Amino acid sequence: MIKSARSMAGLPWIAAMAFFMQALDATILNTALPAIARSLNRSPLAMQSAVISYTLTVAMLIPVSGWLADRFGTRKVFIIAVSLFTLGSLACALSNSLTMLVSFRVVQGIGGAMMMPVARLALLRAYPRSELLPVLNFVTMPGLIGPVLGPMLGGILVTWATWHWIFLINIPMGVLGIIYARKYMPDFTTPKRRFDLIGFILFGFGLVLLSSGIELFGERIVATSIAVAVTFGGVLLLLLYIFHARRASAPLIPLPMFRTRTFSVGILGNVASRLGTGCVPFLMPLMLQVGFGYSALLAGCMMAPTALGSLLAKSMVTQVLRWFGYRNTLVWISVIIGALIASFALQTPTMGLALLLLPLFVLGMAMSTQFTAMNTITLADLNDANASSGNSMLAVTQQIAIGFGVAVSAAVLRFYENFDGSTEQHFHATFLTMGILTVISGLVFRMLKPGDGRHLISNREKRKKSAA
Incomplete structure (x- = not known):
């Protein structure tokens, strides 16, 4: 299929929108969990099923999205995905029990399972591997903002409206996404293959x-x-x-692509490192509300510095990779992220807010650098035959790792509740444990070679010189 300049220009924006919607919805629930729990007569610390049901559904069905997109076309499948996601959001807003909420989160997850992976698959088909770094850098930016904007927006809506609006805001975005996709989304297909x-x-x-x-x-x-x-x-x-x-x-997932070392390391690194980064948007709003007694609005707004840090770091990721290479960057950025997560164990309600805002800002910069580097090195060396399966596997890994981050951190928190101490101390011990696990995850990236990923940066530099 011939790709028009019009489609190529709009495609990264479509992928960015999909990434933002999925990332926002996966985390906007976090700040609103105490309010939803009160409305549904449940404990705030027992509400993680509403978060995990979505991520589990997405992880389970993502491999199907690659086959469906190859079989029926990226545009058709993407529009269906956004439609399901939007209808699921409306149903969640109308839920009056935790069982209903979890059930309709599954419906959302069915749409989410196809939404972002299909958009990224279209990017892989439309752009050569040498151009993936700037394209994915752009696409992942709103995806990084979503997880930190979600708790803040959730706090605002819970304070000045009701928790139902955290789902209703998806409806206008979904409608715009469908209109935009009909106009700009390429409809890539591949030869039929058996499911x-x-x-x-x-x-x-x-x-x-x-x-x-x-x-x-x-x-x-x-x-x-x-x-x-x-x-x-x-x-x-x-x-x-x-x-x-x-x-x-x-x-469904071909095993030979795991022989590509950078792909295997990237997948394993995603699982290991996201245990820590995935727990922060879940634990932080809970600690600030349940442990410190902050309002939902203030707890949500405290995540804003992470979004600002993520945006600022985007302009520096390529230069950092050029200076230190993918291997050193990923190893040391994991150590920095782990240390920052562990530092939250030092926070108390009596400390000034600035002492919490600064590490959250630096955490956003570090997470932005880590995610862009991980995603790029994971996909960079795959050939066209493995592009669809590799993209699906990366998407599965990202979603399941976020679910693991929530589930593991919740399990650790429950474990520490068996010991004497205040709720605040239990949260402190959990952050310290998750921080140590994140530091250890940096060892995974030592399996990369110093020269891995250099061709991505050098190719971009050559294009800049040619353009000059």
Whole structure:
């Protein structure tokens, strides 16, 4: 299919919009959880199912999005995805019980599973690998703002309106997204291939059981033996998928692409590092409200410096990678992020707000640098045959890692509640633990070679010189 300049110009904006909607919705719930809990007569610390149900659904169905986009076209699938996401948002706003809310979050997740991955797949098809760094740098910017703007916006809406509006605001964005996609979204397709139903069942339900098992540890609503059994069942299904994929002619997630070292390291690094970064938007608003007694509005606004830091760092990511390379950047930025997360254990209600705002601002800069570098190095060395599957696997990893971050941090918080101490001290211990895990995650990126990713920066420099 011939790509018009008009489509090419609008495509990054479409992907950026999809990334923003998905990232915002995944976190706007965090600040509103106490208000929703009161409305639904539930404990604020038992509300993570409303967050995890969305991320689990997205993670489970993302591999299907790649097959659907290849089969029916990126534009058609993207418009359907945004429509489902928008209708699911309306249904969430009308929910009057936690069960209804979780159910309609699943509907949202079905749309979210196709929305961002299909948009990014279109980018991979439209742009050569040498241009991925500036394009993904632009696209991920609103995705970084979403997780930190979400808690702030949630606090504003809960304070001056009702929690229902955190879902209703998705409707106008969804309608605009559909109109814009009809006008600018390219409709890429590939030759038909058989859908791997067995692989989908093994891989998808394996992810669900694994994540659910971790969540059950945190909620403590069942015996520990049941949580262990569910987690083990998830691991077993994933191992069975590997056995199946080695023998299938067209597996859902082809295993040979993991032989690309930068892709494998990027995937593993995403899982390890996002345990820490994924917990911050969940834990921080809860600590400020439940532990410190702050209002929802103030707790949400405290995340604004992270968004500002993310924006500022975007203009410096390429230069940082040019100076230090992907390997050193990712190793040390993980250490910095871990140290910042651990520093939140020192925060108390009596301390000045500036002492919390500064580390949140620096955290935003560090997260922006880490996410852009991780996403680019993960996809950079894949060939065209692996682009769709690799993109789907990266999207799965990102979503499941966010869910893991919430579930693991909730489990750690529940663990510390078994010990004497105040709620504030339990949050402090949780932040310290998650910070240490994040520092350790930096060891994953030592598996990169010093020269990995250099061609991405050098190609961009050559284009600049040619243009000059």
